[in-house]
Amino acid sequence: MSTVSRDSVREVLHAFLAGKGLRKTSQRDAIIEAAFGTNEHYTAEELLTMSRSIDTSVSRATVYRTLPILVESGLLRELDFGGDTKIYDPNFLEHPTHNHLVCVDCKKIVEFEDPNMELLENCITRRLGFTPANKRVTIEAHCDEFQSLGTCSRAANTAK
């Protein structure tokens, strides 16, 4: 992520906090830094670890209390691929309409964006008498490479 957009994340978030009468604390800063300092997906527990590497004093409770704020701000997105833990995706700032393909074989999550999908979703939603707010497409699929080779270039990565 570019420094510019990371800075803008901080700004937006500080404005967001201020606007809600919430305070700027060192723990929240560390969590924000960790949350948007990567393009990878992560769990609450992983975010705790990442935050602690910036500020040792961050506690699990604070991470769990901060996550909903970040999600509410619109900069962080909560994903649910059916596992027992929620996954967080910091890439919606750069790619606001992206979706996810989860590989059944190599377990890797591939992000994709498609304007036609976007258009079609809006059409369908309006046709049903609604105004679109939030759209999620999750595709589970088999990796062709994996199918023919028995492994694939992504196979090393463990599921997130």
Added chain:
Amino acid sequence: MSTVSRDSVREVLHAFLAGKGLRKTSQRDAIIEAAFGTNEHYTAEELLTMSRSIDTSVSRATVYRTLPILVESGLLRELDFGGDTKIYDPNFLEHPTHNHLVCVDCKKIVEFEDPNMELLENCITRRLGFTPANKRVTIEAHCDEFQSLGTCSRAANTAK
């Protein structure tokens, strides 16, 4: 649901159980009966209640142990709208490719099917080098009726 398709569900499921060396028990029958005797979505706990109204002896543990079997059979689908409980949808037999729109205002879940969506998802998946397995679209949206009237014809229904 028609009697015909309900019967075919039972057949398919019995064949599925037999094929995996699993036994046909009265509790499983009651759960199957309950699970496919409605077009509504339900949680594990709700399925327990429904099953017990057919066979009092059904226990929570058996419901939780049977659900993954039904899901694996392909006749029942597990949905996750971000809440803390999983939701099950028995309508994939009749509408194999349907998707969900969740109303932010009236909380109602609307099911919809769209062949273009289906087509587009397959295209995107193949373009990425994968073979489609399972596709889920979830649209969160605002109810136009609710927006203009402050309520809507679905508003009475509690979220599922």
Added chain:
DNA sequence: ATTTCTGCAAACGATTTGCACAGGG
């Protein structure tokens, strides 16, 4: 007879929360 199923209750694990103190405005 053998093996799978079941109910019960205890265990689990991610997330939430009550509390008393710390720290931002």
Added chain:
DNA sequence: CCCTGTGCAAATCGTTTGCAGAAAT
């Protein structure tokens, strides 16, 4: 100063699991 934020540890709650007896094949 006042009020929000924090860490800690205990509580919560949907779901899973070990066990001993029940039922299916």
